[in-house]
Amino acid sequence: MIKNDAPNIELVLQLVRDCLNSKSFKLERVFSGVSTYVYRIQFGEDILYLRILPEQGLSFGVEVYVHSLLRQKEVQVPEVIHFEHFNETIGMSMMLVKEICGSNVKDCSSVDEYEGVLFEAGKQLAIINQVKVDGFGWIKRGEEEYGTTLRGEKNSLYDYIYEFLDEDLALLSKQVFSKSDISQITSFFSSGIELMLRHKASLIHGDFDDSHIFQQAGKYTGIIDFGEIQGNSPLYDLGHFKIHDGQYQRYYGYNSLARGYDEARHLSSNDRLEIDLWALWIGIRRLGAVCKRTWGSYHEHLIKAIKIEMDLLSKKL
Incomplete structure (x- = not known):
C-alpha cells in the first residue's frame, strides 16, 4: 500500500x-x-x-x-x-x-486508582468485542466500505493465525528461542487451535494496552485510537493487553481488566485458556516483526512475557 x-x-x-x-x-x-x-x-x-x-x-x-x-x-x-x-x-x-478528557491511565497516582480504571475499561472492552464483523483480519477501509457492515480481509481465522507463524518461529529459532521452546510453542497452538477458532468474527481494538485507556483524577474517561481495528476472536484484545502488561510502568492491570470484562461478559475457564493462547500468539507475532530491529526494552519485555505464557500454558494444556 x-x-x-x-x-x-x-x-x-x-x-x-x-x-x-x-x-x-x-x-x-x-x-x-x-x-x-x-x-x-x-x-x-x-x-x-x-x-x-x-x-x-x-x-x-x-x-x-x-x-x-x-x-x-x-x-x-x-x-x-x-x-x-x-x-x-x-x-x-x-x-x-x-478529546477524551484527562490523560493516560499510566498517570494514575496509586495502584488502587489504576486498577479501578482498568476494571471500568474492561467492562467497556467487552461491549466493543460484542460488535459483529463480516470476516477476519484488518477491517477493509476503501471509500466504498462505509455503512452498516464491517468487513475483514480474510474469510478464515485459521489463515490469519498461520499466515506468519511458521516464518516467525523459524526466525526466532535462530536468535531467541531453543529448538525445544519452538517445539513447545508449536504444540501449544496445535492443541489450542480449536479454542481460538470457535468464535464468529467480532470487532477488536487491535492494539489494546494501557496507552489507549484514559482517566481523570483516577476515574475512567474513555478509550482512544481505533486505527488498528480488526475482525477476530472477541478475546484477542485481552490477550494483547496481557502480553504487554507492565511494559511501560510499575503497575500491572490485566487482572483488573479481566474482572471488569467478566462482569460484562462471563469469562469461562476455556476463555481464560484462549486468552493465554492469544497472548502467546501476539507475543510471537510482535517479536517476529521487530526481531531484526535494533534490540531494546520492547524485545526484552516480549521475551519475558512469552516465557511466562509458555509456563502457564504448560500447566493448562
Missing part, C-alpha cells in the same frame, strides 16, 4: 481553518500516532485532534462508523465532529475528533 508523506503544515492549517471556519486556534503535531498523522488543536476551551490517513485510496469511513456505533452503545470513545473520505487540500482522508 502506497503511503503519502505527512502534508505540509500550511496545508494542514488551511484544512483546519476550513473545518472550524476560524483562524483562532493553535495546532501542533503529535508524534505518538503510528497508523495516522495526528495533530492536536486548541480551539477556545476545547481540545480537538485531527487524524490524517496516509494510505492512498483508503478512508476513515469505517472508523467513523465504529465511533458512532460504540457511542450509541455508551462506550466512551472520541466524538467525531468532521470527516471526509478525501480532502482535496491534503489529498487524503481526514477526521476531526473531540
